[in-house]
Amino acid sequence: MIHIDKDTCKGCGICIAVCPKSVLEFSKELNQKGVNYPEVVNEKKCILCENCMIYCPDFAVVVKKDGKK
Amino acid sequence: MVNPVTHNLKKYFRGEINYTTCPGCGNGIVAQAILWAIDDSGIDFDNYAFVSGIGCSGWIPSPAFNTDVLHVTHGRAIAFATGLKLAAPNMKIIVTAGDGDTSAIGGNHFIHACRRNIDLTMICVNNQIYGMTGGQIAPTTPYLSKTTTTPYGSVERPFDLSKIAIAAGATFVARWTTFQARQLRKTIAKAILHPGFSFVEIISQCPVQYGKVLKKRNDAVAMLMDYKERSINLKKARELQKSELKDKIIVGEFVEERNVPELTQEINRLREEALQKCQR
Structure with missing residues (x-):
């Protein structure tokens, strides 16, 4: 499961670029900071590589494997 | 959502995670690599102390991390950390400094810490x-860069910080870019456990100020991909000619030396x- 804290996001787009399976895309709406945040569009394609979490400079993306904590 | 999902590293923070860096800044990636390495090390977070200087990188541990953090004067992070290490030798001390802290105002502190081989982890x-x-x-600005103070291009040659550290006698020297975040995490974990002065240099993107120089303003993704293309591993770089390595960033773990006298033990x-002489 990918959880995105949309109001912490500053919209740099690194998570979208480093995703090997194009799971994420920019949203059409703006967040509190006035930027387009990433949204999960193809959750089924996600391989839980955690790239989006590791590269997020604002700790806004959390990847958790289902069934584990 | 009933239970909001919290970040795995939230436990290391004082309150909410709220970095005030520019969008796409590499500081957050470095902060995450440090915390993941600490998570991997299995040592209690209270046994760590952070010392940071002035500059953007000074705000990585301060005031966010929920442990002892010293935010000290410009360039003197290593000087404070040396004193702290000698006073509390059992603590793991991590210095986070920028390139200005390390090579400009704090250049002498840096080379002398390398020479003394005191057990600090410098990031x-x-x-x-x-x-x-x-x-x-x-x-550290590359040759012919057009910055605000060099509008016609810089004519000075940049420092290679890892080479300085090796020459000054540091016993663990590594360099990665922010694109190699996974390798960085492993290297920092190694550096924390290394007995002696360990120096980890991270080439990090500054999309606002350095992005302007590269004509990639506010485009952190382009800068990261640039690092991906330009970085070359140490083993591969050894086989290439000097002319082929122009504009490349050599990454990897350069030096790992053990059995060198360490300052606090000495x-x-x-x-x-x-004491024995006094008792006689």
């Missing part, structure tokens, strides 16, 4: 420019010897 976030003050030329030994 140098090298964004190749003075980011916080408005994009002036730093000692001082302890000296103290015991002196």
Whole structure:
């Protein structure tokens, strides 16, 4: 499961670029900071590589494997 | 959502995670690599102390991390950390400094810490420019870069911080870019456990100030992909000619030396010897 804290996001787009399976895309709406945040569009394609979490400079993306904590 | 999902690293923070860096700044990636390495090390977070200097990189541990954090004067992070290590030798001390802290105002502290081989972990976030003050030329800015203070291009040759550390005698030297975040995490974990001065240089993107120089303003993704293309591993780089390595960033773990006298142990030994002489 990918959880995105949309109001912490500053919209740099690194998570979208480093995703090997194009799971994420920019949203059409703006967040509190006035930027387009990433949204999960193809959750089924996600391989839980955690790239989006590791590269997020604002700790806004959390990847958790289902069934584990 | 009933239970909001919290980040795995939230436990290391004082309150909410709220980094005030520019969008796409590499500081957050470095902060995450440090915390993941600490998570991997299995040592209690209270046994760590962070010392940071002035500059954007000073705000990585301060005031966010929920442990002892010293935010000290410009360039003197290593000087404070040396004193802290000698006073509390059992603590794991991590210094986060920028390239200005390391090579410009704190250059002498840096080379002497390498020479003394004191057990510190130094994490140098090298964004190749003075980011916080408005994009002036730093000692690490590449040749012919057009910054705010060198509008016709810099004619000075940049410092290679890892080479300085090796030459000054540091016993663990590594360099990665922010694109190699996974390798960085492993290297920092190694550096924390290394007995002696360990220096980890991280080439980090500054999309606002250095992005302006590269004509990639506010485009952190382009800068990261640039690092991906330009970085070359040490083993591969050894086989190539010097002309082929132009504009490349050589990454990897350069030096790992053990069995070198370490300052705090040496001082302890000296103290015991002196005590024995007094008792005689």
